[in-house]
Amino acid sequence: MRCVRVWFKKMGMSRYVSHLDLMRAMTRAVRRAEIPLWYTEGFNPHPYITFALPLSLGMESLYESMDMRIEGESTNEDIFNMLKGSMPPGIEIVSVENPFNDPKEITYGEFDIFFDCERKTDSVLALIEEMLSADELIVQKLGKKGRHKVMKDINLIDFIKSYRVGSLENRVKLTVILPAGSTTNVNPSLLADEIQKRAEEKLSYTIVRKKLLLENMELFR
Amino acid sequence: MMISKEVEKILPLVQKPGKYTGGELNSIVKDKNGVDLRYAFCFPDSYEIGMSHLGIKILYSAANERNDVWCERVFAPWHDMEKAMRENGIPLYALESGDPLTDFDLIGFTLQYELSYTNVLNMLDLAGIPVRAKDRPDLTPIIVGGGPCVCNPEPMADFFDIFSLGDGEEVSDELFDLIIACKKEGTTKKEFLKRAAQIKGIYVPSLYDISYNDDGTVKAITPKETAPVKVTKRVVANLDKVHYPEKFIVPFVEVVHDRVVHEILRGCIRGCRFCQAGFIYRPIREKSADTINTQCQKLCHSTGYDEISLSSLSTSDYTHLEELMEKLLEWTEKEKVNIALPSLRVDNFSDKLMGYLSRVRRSGLTFAPEAGTQRLRDAINKNVTEEEMLSTARKSFSGGWTAVKLYFMLGLPTETYDDVAGIAELAQKVVNEFYNNPDKPKGKGVQVSISVASFVPKPFTPFQWEAQDTIDELIKKQNHLLSSVKTKKISVSYHKVNISFLEGVMARGDRKLCDVIETAWKKGCKFDSWDDSFLFETWLESFEECGVDPLFYTSRKRDYEEILPWDHLDYGIRKQFLISESKKAYENETTPHCRIKCAGCGSNMINGGECDAMRQSMV
Numbered sequence: 001m002r003c004v005r006v007w008f009k010k011m012g013m014s015r016y017v018s019h020l021d022l023m024r025a026m027t028r029a030v031r032r033a034e035i036p037l038w039y040t041e042g043f044n045p046h047p048y049i050t051f052a053l054p055l056s057l058g059m060e061s062l063y064e065s066m067d068m069r070i071e072g073e074s075t076n077e078d079i080f081n082m083l084k085g086s087m088p089p090g091i092e093i094v095s096v097e098n099p100f101n102d103p104k105e106i107t108y109g110e111f112d113i114f115f116d117c118e119r120k121t122d123s124v125l126a127l128i129e130e131m132l133s134a135d136e137l138i139v140q141k142l143g144k145k146g147r148h149k150v151m152k153d154i155n156l157i158d159f160i161k162s163y164r165v166g167s168l169e170n171r172v173k174l175t176v177i178l179p180a181g182s183t184t185n186v187n188p189s190l191l192a193d194e195i196q197k198r199a200e201e202k203l204s205y206t207i208v209r210k211k212l213l214l215e216n217m218e219l220f221r
Numbered sequence: 222m223m224i225s226k227e228v229e230k231i232l233p234l235v236q237k238p239g240k241y242t243g244g245e246l247n248s249i250v251k252d253k254n255g256v257d258l259r260y261a262f263c264f265p266d267s268y269e270i271g272m273s274h275l276g277i278k279i280l281y282s283a284a285n286e287r288n289d290v291w292c293e294r295v296f297a298p299w300h301d302m303e304k305a306m307r308e309n310g311i312p313l314y315a316l317e318s319g320d321p322l323t324d325f326d327l328i329g330f331t332l333q334y335e336l337s338y339t340n341v342l343n344m345l346d347l348a349g350i351p352v353r354a355k356d357r358p359d360l361t362p363i364i365v366g367g368g369p370c371v372c373n374p375e376p377m378a379d380f381f382d383i384f385s386l387g388d389g390e391e392v393s394d395e396l397f398d399l400i401i402a403c404k405k406e407g408t409t410k411k412e413f414l415k416r417a418a419q420i421k422g423i424y425v426p427s428l429y430d431i432s433y434n435d436d437g438t439v440k441a442i443t444p445k446e447t448a449p450v451k452v453t454k455r456v457v458a459n460l461d462k463v464h465y466p467e468k469f470i471v472p473f474v475e476v477v478h479d480r481v482v483h484e485i486l487r488g489c490i491r492g493c494r495f496c497q498a499g500f501i502y503r504p505i506r507e508k509s510a511d512t513i514n515t516q517c518q519k520l521c522h523s524t525g526y527d528e529i530s531l532s533s534l535s536t537s538d539y540t541h542l543e544e545l546m547e548k549l550l551e552w553t554e555k556e557k558v559n560i561a562l563p564s565l566r567v568d569n570f571s572d573k574l575m576g577y578l579s580r581v582r583r584s585g586l587t588f589a590p591e592a593g594t595q596r597l598r599d600a601i602n603k604n605v606t607e608e609e610m611l612s613t614a615r616k617s618f619s620g621g622w623t624a625v626k627l628y629f630m631l632g633l634p635t636e637t638y639d640d641v642a643g644i645a646e647l648a649q650k651v652v653n654e655f656y657n658n659p660d661k662p663k664g665k666g667v668q669v670s671i672s673v674a675s676f677v678p679k680p681f682t683p684f685q686w687e688a689q690d691t692i693d694e695l696i697k698k699q700n701h702l703l704s705s706v707k708t709k710k711i712s713v714s715y716h717k718v719n720i721s722f723l724e725g726v727m728a729r730g731d732r733k734l735c736d737v738i739e740t741a742w743k744k745g746c747k748f749d750s751w752d753d754s755f756l757f758e759t760w761l762e763s764f765e766e767c768g769v770d771p772l773f774y775t776s777r778k779r780d781y782e783e784i785l786p787w788d789h790l791d792y793g794i795r796k797q798f799l800i801s802e803s804k805k806a807y808e809n810e811t812t813p814h815c816r817i818k819c820a821g822c823g824s825n826m827i828n829g830g831e832c833d834a835m836r837q838s839m840v
C-alpha cells in the first residue's frame with residue numbers, strides 16, 4: 001500500500017460542484033478508472049481518499065489535490081494514464097505525484113479575482129488600488145464565539161499577504177494571497193464582494209484558486 | 222455545457238446551482254443543426270427526484286440512440302431558482318443545450334403522481350408556452366404526457382396535445398417518425414393529431430367529446446372523426462430485446478436514488494386490490510438473469526456507482542432471483558459493489574436468499590403487510606399471514622437485524638376500528654418476537670417503525686368504485702392507532718391526509734378539473750407533493766371558484782354501471798375481472814397469485830396472449 005497525490009483542475013461549470021459532491025464524483029471516477037485501491041479492513045470496507053483543502057462553491061481552481069491509497073505495483077504514470085479518461089466533465093487531471101507536504105502545512109492560497117466591467121476598467125482599477133492601499137478595510141466575516149456562530153468585523157488589510165492588479169480589455173484581474181488552511185482562512189469572496197459593493201457600476205466576478213502555499217511561501221506539493 | 226451568461230449570473234444566488242448547469246458525466250450533447258427532431262423530456266418535479274427516476278434514463282437513452290433525434294432533460298426549478306429566472310426574464314431551458322423549451326419540437330412530461338400536475342403548468346408557463354392545448358395552434362412544440370397517471374389523464378386533458386399509454390420504449394420511435402414527417406410536409410397541427418390518433422397507444426384528448434349527466438357523472442365519451450373508440454396501451458413484448466441504457470447520467474448533486482437501478486420484471490403477479498401499479502403494468506414480463514447481469518456490469522463500469530438496486534414491484538417474485546444473485550455476486554464482491562433488493566416479500570424469503578443477502582451490505586428490514594388484521598388483508602388480497610411475517614422477523618433477528626419498518630394503509634375499503642387497532646397489535650407481536658428470541662443481538666433493543674399511508678382509490682383497480690375516507694375519518698383512525706400503541710419501541714409516522722385527499726380527487730377526476738388545476742396553479746400552487754409547498758386552503762378556494770365539489774370525486778361510491786372518465790382507455794384489464802375482484806373483497810375472499818393460477822385479468826390479450834406468469838403457472 002502506498003499513497004499518491006493526484007493534482008487536478010476544477011474549471012468551468014464544475015465550479016458549481018460542492019466539496020461533498022466532488023468527493024463522491026472523484027470516488028466514482030477512480031472506480032471507473034479501475035485504480036487498484038486499497039480498502040480498509042472490517043465489515044464495511046471503504047477506500048482511503050482525502051482532499052487537501054475544500055474549495056468554496058462557485059470558485060474555480062488550477063491547483064487541487066486528492067490523496068488516495070493504492071495497492072500493487074502501478075507507477076504514478078500508470079495511475080495518471082488510468083485516470084486521464086475517467087474524469088467527470090470539468091475536472092482535468094494534471095499529474096500524479098508522491099505526496100511531499102502534509103496538507104496541514106497549507107497556510108496561504110493565491111487567488112485570481114476577475115471582474116467583468118460593463119464600462120471602462122480605469123475606475124475599477126483605481127477603486128481597488130485605493131481600497132487596498134488604505135490602512136483599514138473592514139468587512140464582516142462569519143466566525144465562531146465559543147460554540148456559536150457570529151458575525152464579526154475583520155480588517156482585510158491585516159490578512160492580505162500581497163496583491164497585484166491589472167486589466168485587459170473590460171476585465172480587471174486582482175491577484176491576491178490570503179490565509180488558507182486549517183487555522184486561519186479568509187475567503188477571497190469577502191474582498192470581491194466588498195469591491196463589488198463599492199463599485200459605481202455593476203460588476204460580476206469569478207475567482208480562481210491558483211496555488212496553495214506553505215508558511216514560508218513555498219508551494220504545497 | 223452551454224448555459225447562457227444570464228443564467229450564470231443567477232447561479233451564485235441559488236441553492237445547489239449544480240442542478241441547473243447540466244454537463245454531468247454521460248449526458249449527451251449533439252449538434253442541434255444535425256438532427257431532425259429536438260425532444261425535451263421533462264420531469265415535473267425537482268432535479269433530485271427526477272434524476273432518480275428509471276423511466277427517464279431508459280427513454281433518454283433510447284431516443285438518443287437515433288441520429289436524427291436529440292433528447293434533453295428538463296426539471297422543475299426549485300422555488301429560489303424559479304424566482305431568479307422570472308425576475309431576470311430567463312425562460313425554462315433544457316440542461317444539455319441551455320436552449321429554451323420553445324426551440325423544441327416535442328416536449329414530453331412524465332406524470333408519475335397526480336400531485337405534480339401544477340408543476341407541468343408552471344414549467345410550460347416558465348418557458349413562455351401557453352398552458353392550454355387550444356392556445357397552441359402551431360404544429361410544434363407538441364406536448365405529450367406519459368407515465369402511470371395517464372391511465373386517467375382527464376384532469377390534464379386540456380393542457381396536453383397527446384398522451385402515450387403504456388410502455389414508452391417503442392411508441393416513442395413511431396411518434397418521432399410521424400413528427401419528422403409532418404414537419405417536412407408542413408402539415409397543420411390538426412392533421413398531425415388526426416394521424417397521431419392512429420398510432421396504437423396514442424390518445425388525443427381533443428378528439429373525444431365528453432358529455433355529462435345532470436348529476437355530474439359522465440354520460441358519454443364520443444370519438445370524433447377517425448379516432449378509435451378505445452385507445453389501447455402499448456406493451457413491450459420482450460424485455461431482453463428492448464433498449465436498455467449502457468450508461469446512466471451521473472449527477473454531481475446528490476439525488477434520491479444515486480445508484481445503478483435495474484428493472485428485473487415488469488408487472489406483478491400478486492394482484493393486491495388497492496395497488497394500481499400491480500394492474501396497469503401487466504402482463505408479467507421477466508428479463509433473463511444473463512441480460513440483467515451483463516447490463517448491470519456495463520452500467521457499473523460506465524458510472525462508477527458502487528450500488529445496484531434490483532427494482533420491480535415485488536422483487537422476490539422474479540423466478541431467476543437466485544441465479545441472478547449468484548451471477549452478480551461473482552463480480553460485485555470483488556469490485557466492492559453492493560446489491561440492494563427493495564420490495565422483497567416476506568412469504569418467500571428463502572434460506573438461500575437470506576444467505577445471499579448476508580453477503581451484501583445490510584439494508585433495513587421492511588415489511589408491507591398494509592393491513593393490521595388477517596380479515597382485512599384477505600379483503601385487499603394481500604396474501605401475507607401473520608405467521609409468515611413473524612417467522613421472517615424471527616430469522617432476521619437471529620441474523621442481527623434490530624430495526625423493522627412496517628408499511629400500512631388507513632382507510633381501506635371494509636376497514637373497521639378493530640382493523641386499525643390490529644396494526645398496533647401486529648407491531649407489538651414483532652416486538653415480542655424480538656424479546657422472545659434466544660438468538661437476538663446481544664445488548665440491543667428493537668425499534669419497530671410503522672409508516673401509515675392513506676388509501677386512495679385508483680383507476681384500473683378493483684377498488685376504483687370505492688368511496689375514499691374523508692379527512693376527518695382518517696384523522697380519527699390515526700388517533701385510534703396512536704392510542705392503541707402501548708410502547709416506545711414502536712413509532713408511528715403518517716402521510717398528510719390533505720395531500721391524499723387531493724390525490725384522490727385527481728386520480729379519478731374528469732375534465733371538469735382542468736379549470737381547477739389551472740386556477741390553483743395561478744394562485745401559486747406548485748410542488749404539491751412537498752409538505753412545505755402544499756397550499757390546501759388555496760386548493761379549496763380554487764374548487765369553490767370553479768364550482769367543482771371535490772367530494773364528488775372522493776366520497777362517492779360509484780355503481781359498476783357508471784361510465785368512468787377513463788372508460789375509453791384500455792389497459793388490458795377487463796372490467797368484469799375488476800368487478801369480480803371487487804365483490805370478492807367484500808366476501809373477504811382472496812385470489813391466488815398468478816403463478817398458482819391465472820386469474821384471467823385479460824392483460825395477456827394485448828400482448829398476443831403472452832404473460833410470463835401464465836406460462837409458469839401451467840408448467
Ligand code: SF4
Nearest residue numbers: 815819820821822832
Ligand atoms: S393474464 Fe393471468 S397470469 Fe397474467 S397477469 Fe393476468 S391474471 Fe396474472
